[in-house]
Amino acid sequence: MFLFFAGAKIKQRANVFKPILNLKKMCNFAPCCENVIMQEKLNGILQEIITAQPTNKEQLENFRLKYLSRKGLLTDLFEEFKTIPNEQKREVGKKLNEVKTAAENKFNELKEKLENSTAQTTVDFDLTAPGEHSELGSRHPLSIVRNEIISIFSRIGYTVQDGQEIEDDWHNFSALNFPEEHPARDMQDTFFIDVSNKKNSIALRTHTSSVQVRLMESGKPPFRSIMPGRVFRNEAISARAHCIFHQVEGLYIDENVSFADLKQTLLYFAQEMFGEKTQIRLRPSYFPFTEPSAEMDVSCFICEGKGCNICKHSGWVEILGCGMVDPNVLENCGIDSKKYTGFAFGMGIERITMLKYRINDLRLFFENDVRFLNQFKSAM
Numbered sequence: 249m250f251l252f253f254a255g256a257k258i259k260q261r262a263n264v265f266k267p268i269l270n271l272k273k274m275c276n277f278a279p280c281c282e283n284v285i286m287q288e289k290l291n292g293i294l295q296e297i298i299t300a301q302p303t304n305k306e307q308l309e310n311f312r313l314k315y316l317s318r319k320g321l322l323t324d325l326f327e328e329f330k331t332i333p334n335e336q337k338r339e340v341g342k343k344l345n346e347v348k349t350a351a352e353n354k355f356n357e358l359k360e361k362l363e364n365s366t367a368q369t370t371v372d373f374d375l376t377a378p379g380e381h382s383e384l385g386s387r388h389p390l391s392i393v394r395n396e397i398i399s400i401f402s403r404i405g406y407t408v409q410d411g412q413e414i415e416d417d418w419h420n421f422s423a424l425n426f427p428e429e430h431p432a433r434d435m436q437d438t439f440f441i442d443v444s445n446k447k448n449s450i451a452l453r454t455h456t457s458s459v460q461v462r463l464m465e466s467g468k469p470p471f472r473s474i475m476p477g478r479v480f481r482n483e484a485i486s487a488r489a490h491c492i493f494h495q496v497e498g499l500y501i502d503e504n505v506s507f508a509d510l511k512q513t514l515l516y517f518a519q520e521m522f523g524e525k526t527q528i529r530l531r532p533s534y535f536p537f538t539e540p541s542a543e544m545d546v547s548c549f550i551c552e553g554k555g556c557n558i559c560k561h562s563g564w565v566e567i568l569g570c571g572m573v574d575p576n577v578l579e580n581c582g583i584d585s586k587k588y589t590g591f592a593f594g595m596g597i598e599r600i601t602m603l604k605y606r607i608n609d610l611r612l613f614f615e616n617d618v619r620f621l622n623q624f625k626s627a628m
């Protein structure tokens with residue numbers, strides 16, 4: 249239809265503009281041809297607009313972009329319209345306006361329709377329906393107790409030092425006065441990762457004393473810090489032992505630090521942790537890195553020293569190891585042992601937590617059973 253019609257008009261003009269051979273060229277010379285092409289185009293677009301059925305907001309937006317936006321088809325058509333010869337403008341202009349109105353109407357109509365349908369669903373939604381219940385978690389008991397220990401020591405000026413769990417032989421053993429092949433190492437057997445370097449193998453740390461070594465190596469005294477962290481030992485898992493557990497160790501190095509300072513610091517800690525009536529006692533012990541060394545007991549906070557299951561009827565429960573830092577260790581870490589002295593202590597967080605909450609099986613800490621964990625609620 250189009251070709252025939254266009255061809256007929258061109259034929260008419262052909263007498264005026266001769267010779268005219270190709271169609272495109274012909275159109276360039278034939279004003280009526282532009283009119284026809286544009287009319288056809290507009291009819292096609294009008295059809296498209298009428299049949300378009302955007303069913304959601306995204307499709308409607310695409311419709312708007314395609315036809316009505318500044319870079320849309322209608323803008324192009326109005327540009328094209330400028331090239332139409334004046335005598336044809338009325339006819340084409342009319343069509344063009346028809347297309348524009350159709351696009352605008354369609355858009356407004358569909359917009360309203362879609363908005364109504366969304367409004368409908370909003371109304372359908374029951375705002376009073378109960379929300380989905382989500383369980384509130386709780387801190388792990390070991391975290392609660394660790395935070396409490398940190399808080400107690402930070403009140404007397406101790407900072408917190410963090411360190412690596414994979415350690416070399418020097419920081420975990422040798423610097424701390426555990427000679428190679430010495431039986432003292434048997435107390436802390438661990439998991440070795442790399443033994444290719446005989447003098448400095450790599451293993452999982454057995455205590456956070458390694459963090460004390462790194463701290464002392466890193467600067468000059470005074471040092472007053474605690475070292476909380478996870479440690480590892482090659483132990484069979486039972487109700488009383490595990491191959492993973494947690495410690496808080498402490499270190500105080502300065503001029504004139506004495507055993508009396510150690511005793512007073514630990515008494516303060518015990519009374520803050522277990523109650524102000526708590527008493528402590530120190531029993532001589534042995535650690536390679538402290539001299540003298542001691543184990544500290546606290547008076548049983550359950551029976552108040554009268555004797556019960558927890559303290560095995562002795563009135564006392566053991567909670568930590570401590571002592572004055574051996575001068576060899578200070579020298580190993582580059583500290584002048586004639587000028588400086590200090591003390592160190594170390595406790596297992598599991599042990600204190602078990603005593604505090606009367607938990608009788610260490611394995612419960614690692615099983616992640618929510619029935620166990622739910623029983624500990626704390627803001628700390």
Ligand code: PHE
Nearest residue numbers: 455457569570571592593594
């Ligand atoms: N590092 C010791 C242990 O893990 C604890 C300790 C630290 C003892 C400091 C004395 C002084 O067994």
